Amino acid sequence: MNQLERHRILRNMDQLVQNTSYEVLKKECYLRRMLSEVMIAVIEDRYRDEASKHKKLFEKITKRGPTAFQTLLDICQGNFPAAYKLLKGGPVVAFNQNQNLNVGGQHETFNSTFHPNRRRAVSANFGESSQLAVQQQRLERLSIGSRSISAEDEDAKNNNQEIETTDGKMRLVEYLEPVQDLLKVKLTTRPQRPRLLEVYPMTSTRRGVIFIVNIIKYKNNTHPTRNGAEADRDNLLSLFRQLGFTVFYYEDLTNGDFQLLVKELKNSPHLSAECFAFYILAHGNHNKGWDKIYLNDNSILFVHDILKLFNNENCPKLIGRPKLFFFSICRGDRADFGQYRSDANTERDGMINRNKEPPTNMPTYADMYICFSTVPGFSAHRDTSLGSWLVESMCKVWAEHAHDTDVEQLMKLVGKEMARYRTENLGMQTLACEQYGFYDLLYLNPGYSVE
Numbered sequence: 001m002n003q004l005e006r007h008r009i010l011r012n013m014d015q016l017v018q019n020t021s022y023e024v025l026k027k028e029c030y031l032r033r034m035l036s037e038v039m040i041a042v043i044e045d046r047y048r049d050e051a052s053k054h055k056k057l058f059e060k061i062t063k064r065g066p067t068a069f070q071t072l073l074d075i076c077q078g079n080f081p082a083a084y085k086l087l088k089g090g091p092v093v094a095f096n097q098n099q100n101l102n103v104g105g106q107h108e109t110f111n112s113t114f115h116p117n118r119r120r121a122v123s124a125n126f127g128e129s130s131q132l133a134v135q136q137q138r139l140e141r142l143s144i145g146s147r148s149i150s151a152e153d154e155d156a157k158n159n160n161q162e163i164e165t166t167d168g169k170m171r172l173v174e175y176l177e178p179v180q181d182l183l184k185v186k187l188t189t190r191p192q193r194p195r196l197l198e199v200y201p202m203t204s205t206r207r208g209v210i211f212i213v214n215i216i217k218y219k220n221n222t223h224p225t226r227n228g229a230e231a232d233r234d235n236l237l238s239l240f241r242q243l244g245f246t247v248f249y250y251e252d253l254t255n256g257d258f259q260l261l262v263k264e265l266k267n268s269p270h271l272s273a274e275c276f277a278f279y280i281l282a283h284g285n286h287n288k289g290w291d292k293i294y295l296n297d298n299s300i301l302f303v304h305d306i307l308k309l310f311n312n313e314n315c316p317k318l319i320g321r322p323k324l325f326f327f328s329i330c331r332g333d334r335a336d337f338g339q340y341r342s343d344a345n346t347e348r349d350g351m352i353n354r355n356k357e358p359p360t361n362m363p364t365y366a367d368m369y370i371c372f373s374t375v376p377g378f379s380a381h382r383d384t385s386l387g388s389w390l391v392e393s394m395c396k397v398w399a400e401h402a403h404d405t406d407v408e409q410l411m412k413l414v415g416k417e418m419a420r421y422r423t424e425n426l427g428m429q430t431l432a433c434e435q436y437g438f439y440d441l442l443y444l445n446p447g448y449s450v451e
Contacts, residue, residue: 001062001064001065001066001067001068001069002066002177002178003175003177003249003251004230004233005062005069006062006069007216007217007251007252008087009058009061009062009069009072009087010058010059010062011217012086012087013055013058015083015086016058016083016086016087017051017054017055017058019080019082019083019086020054020076020079020080020083021079021080022050022053022054022057024079024080025054025057025075025079025080026040026057028075028079029057029061029071029075032071032074032075034061034064034068034071034072035057035060035061035064039060043056043057043060069087072087073087073088169257169260170250170253170257170260170261171261171264172248172261172264172265172268173248174246174247174248175212175237175247175248175249179233179234179237179238179241180234180238181238181242182234182235182238183235183238183239183395183396183399184242184399185239185242185243185398185399185402185403185446185447186399186400186401186402186403186446187403187446187447187448188403188404188443188444188445188446188447188448189403189448190448191203191443191445191448192404192406192441192443192445194406194441197439197440197441198439198440198441199440199441199442199443200274200275200321200322200367200440200441200442200443201274202274202275202442202443202444202445203274203445203448203449203450204274204449204450205244205449206272206273206274207243207244207245207273207274207275207444207445207449208240208243208244208245208246208273208274208275208276208277208444209245209246209247209248209270209271209273209275209276209277210240210245210246210247210248210276210277210278210279211248211261211262211265211277211278211279212233212236212237212247212248212249212250212279212280212281213250213251213253213258213279213280213281213282214229214232214233214249214250214251214252214280214281214282215229215251215252215253215280215281215282215283215294215295215296216229216230216251216252217252217296218283218294218296218297218298219296219297219298220298222294222298223283223294223298224283226281226282226283226382227382227384228382228383228384228385228386228387228388229281229382229387229388230387231383231385231386231387231391231392232281232328232387232388232391233249233251235387235391235392235395236249236279236391236395237249238395239394239395239398239399240277242399242446243398243402243444243446244446244447245273245275245277246270246273248261248265248270252296253295253296254295254296254297254299255295255297255299255300255301256297257296258295258301262309266309266310266315266317271315271317271318272317273321274321274322275321275322275323275324275442275444276310276318276321276322276323276324277323277324277325277326278306278310278323278324278325278326279325279326279328280293280306280326280327280328280329281328281329281388281391282294282295282328282329283329283330284327284329284330284331285329285330285331285332285333286331286332286376286377289376290302290303290304291303291304291327291329291331291372291376293327293329303327306325307325307365307368307370307436310323310368311364311365311366311368312362312363312364312365312366313364318367319362319366320366320367321367322367322369322407322438322440322442323367323368323369324369324371324407324442325368325369325370325371326371326390326394327370327371327372327373328373328380328388328390328391329372329373329380330374330378330379330380331372331374331375331376331377331378331379331380332376332377332378332379333379334377334378334379335378335379335425335427336374336378336379336427336428336429336430337425337426337427337428363437365436365437366436366437366438367436367437367438367440368435368436368437368438369407369408369411369433369434369435369436369438369442370433370434370435370436371390371411371431371432371433372431372432372433373388373389373390373429373431373432374429374430374431374432375430375432376432378429378430380429381421381423381427381429389418389421389429390414390418390429390431393414393417393418393421394411394414396417397410397413397414397417398410398414398444401413402444402446403444403445403446403447404443405443406441406442406443407441407442407443407444408433408435408438408441408442411431411433414431415430415431415433418431419431
């Protein structure tokens with residue numbers, strides 16, 4: 001099952017337990033070959049009280065392959081109507097192949113803020129008929145008899161699922177769930193040749209790796225649910241896959257989860273790619289010069305700590321490689337309604353002697369390009385259907401221009417595009433970007449390789 005389905009089960013766990021019977025659910029899962037005798041025996045041996053066994057049963061279902069969610073729906077539809085209604089609810093939208101496309105193959109109203117018919121982003125789900133077919137094939141391959149734990153783990157590997165470890169910790173797994181491409185990225189036909197600046201190498205098959213963290217819900221409702229964040233997921237996955245990046249995507253991480261996954265990523269061979277990108281979408285704030293991000297457990301992650309994790313001192317694998325950081329967070333609670341223009345004086349700081357020979361040591365922070373969805377003190381906007389303004393405008397601009405435009409110019413175009421957006425009460429948003437030693441041009445060259 002995909003992450004959206006998995007999280008739908010986990011987020012509604014308490015209500016699902018209240019509206020289902022453990023004994024009936026256990027029996028149905030066994031009869032439908034979703035769980036083996038060994039799995040059920042392990043649950044009942046490790047957990048004595050009914051509530052713990054019940055919850056563990058649902059957790060085990062989330063790791064049982066691509067048809068597990070549909071099987072659970074079938075069980076609930078016939079036995080637990082209230083639970084079925086819980087699982088069917090949410091932002092899953094089937095893809096409609098009859099949606100209008102323009103000449104370039106893109107949705108006509110994908111990025112028009114004022115347009116009354118803006119379309120909701122498509123979720124990463126199969127259609128009903130293909131889902132049933134996959135389910136039937138999967139059930140035919142399963143055996144009812146007892147199976148070894150290693151065999152169960154092998155099934156999880158074959159279905160691109162996260163394998164539950166003995167310590168219960170998350171693992172770094174490339175995100176391979178299907179997603180519908182709403183935007184088609186134009187491909188590069190030849191490398192760009194700038195006149196003055198050098199270019200970061202971006203022509204190998206190991207194009208890049210991106211680590212995406214999307215915080216949608218918060219424990220104990222410490223912050224409002226970020227409605228529309230599922231659309232951000234689909235848009236970002238579609239964009240960066242077409243750009244040739246290896247994608248690691250996680251939702252609702254705690255600080256502990258985040259630190260473990262980043263440590264594993266930094267020790268993995270994936271960072272040998274030509275470019276590294278980091279994208280986090282969450283609630284945030286800016287206070288006394290510090291930008292902070294709230295994770296699922298309401299723990300605070302500071303932006304400067306994220307940059308420190310990947311600087312030249314702490315991540316030598318990325319020395320000399322371009323590193324892109326995107327923070328789709330609020331940086332305050334002020335709404336930006338614009339200002340009247342006024343004259344202002346400008347001052348120039350003195351310059352040091354540019355003729356002096358530069359030192360040969362390496363800077364701690366280099367080759368970093370950092371982008372915030374808004375400026376300090378102001379809030380960032382998110383459409384409850386189409387997602388964050390930054391993600392929506394960025395995906396549209398990059399899909400159209402990444403084939404012949406460098407990243408810094410792309411983000412200028414994103415900023416101009418996003419500046420056109422308005423809320424109903426005329427609120428707006430200003431993109432904020434900065435660079436740390438990002439002196440060369442970065443062309444993403446989608447579809448182009450010299451290997």
